[in-house]
Amino acid sequence: MGSADEFIKLRCVSKEYATASALRGIDMVVEKGQWVSVVGPSGSGKSTLLNIMSGLDNPTSGQVVIDSTDITAMKEDEMARFRREKIGFVFQQSHLIPYLNAVENVMLAQYFHSIADEREAADSLERVGMGHRIDHKPSQLSGGEQQRICIARALINSPQILLADEPTGNLDRENTRKILELLNRLYSERQFTIILVTHDPFVAQWGRRTITMEDGKIIRDEYR
Ligand SMILES: Nc1ncnc2c1ncn2[C@@H]1O[C@H](COP(=O)(O)OP(=O)(O)OP(=O)(O)O)[C@@H](O)[C@H]1O
Numbered sequence: 658m659g660s661a662d663e664f665i666k667l668r669c670v671s672k673e674y675a676t677a678s679a680l681r682g683i684d685m686v687v688e689k690g691q692w693v694s695v696v697g698p699s700g701s702g703k704s705t706l707l708n709i710m711s712g713l714d715n716p717t718s719g720q721v722v723i724d725s726t727d728i729t730a731m732k733e734d735e736m737a738r739f740r741r742e743k744i745g746f747v748f749q750q751s752h753l754i755p756y757l758n759a760v761e762n763v764m765l766a767q768y769f770h771s772i773a774d775e776r777e778a779a780d781s782l783e784r785v786g787m788g789h790r791i792d793h794k795p796s797q798l799s800g801g802e803q804q805r806i807c808i809a810r811a812l813i814n815s816p817q818i819l820l821a822d823e824p825t826g827n828l829d830r831e832n833t834r835k836i837l838e839l840l841n842r843l844y845s846e847r848q849f850t851i852i853l854v855t856h857d858p859f860v861a862q863w864g865r866r867t868i869t870m871e872d873g874k875i876i877r878d879e880y881r
């Protein structure tokens with residue numbers, strides 16, 4: 658086990674594209690159990706940062722260490738296993754499988770991890786207030802309901818880290834508040850580490866720490 662105060666550590670992480678520098682030498686340390694909001698203008702590198710932390714994307718240079726493991730040195734299959742065991746995702750678009758119902762969508766995440774268990778998947782939907790919608794397909798659910806299912810899916814394998822990229826970006830204020838109350842309740846029950854990207858100051862204030870990015874750099878890092 659790694660040190661809890663350096664649970665996630667980025668060292669001089671850069672991401673260069675032919676036409677743009679998405680990240681310019683990011684240094685960042687996240688403690689275990691922290692809830693960090695990442696804000697900043699469009700194009701400032703927030704999604705790139707999240708994708709690199711999850712190993713979905715590789716930095717051009719620099720190092721990402723999670724729980725004492727250098728993920729930038731991992732082979733693809735090792736990375737896939739590491740991600741399955743440690744990390745849950747929620748995106749702006751729900752990425753639910755359209756022809757599977759709610760409980761089947763959650764079971765799919767279990768299946769990739771170990772063994773699918775319908776009872777456990779149904780329980781996890783119950784915990785996010787979706788127990789009455791387990792046999793609904795995504796097209797039969799509202800945007801807020803779809804995001805609840807995504808949260809159930811992201812947390813079904815008890816990951817230590819939840820990465821969320823604009824999870825409420827498509828929701829109105831009322832549904833945004835409901836999703837954050839839900840996340841907050843699950844967070845206080847299980848104390849996983851949350852890194853949440855958002856444009857919305859209302860959403861950002863749920864974290865105790867806010868990192869502001871601009872032009873591929875961290876320009877502010879504040880605690881409240
Ligand atoms: N595959 C790519 N090829 C070239 N440039 C890219 C690629 N992906 C991202 N970029 C550029 O990198 C920069 C950072 O992009 P990123 O998606 O991380 O921004 P963001 O902060 O998430 O923006 P938004 O708030 O709009 O989602 C942008 O200038 C973007 O155009």
Ligand SMILES: [Mg+2]
Binds near residue numbers: 703704705822
């Ligand atoms: Mg983005």
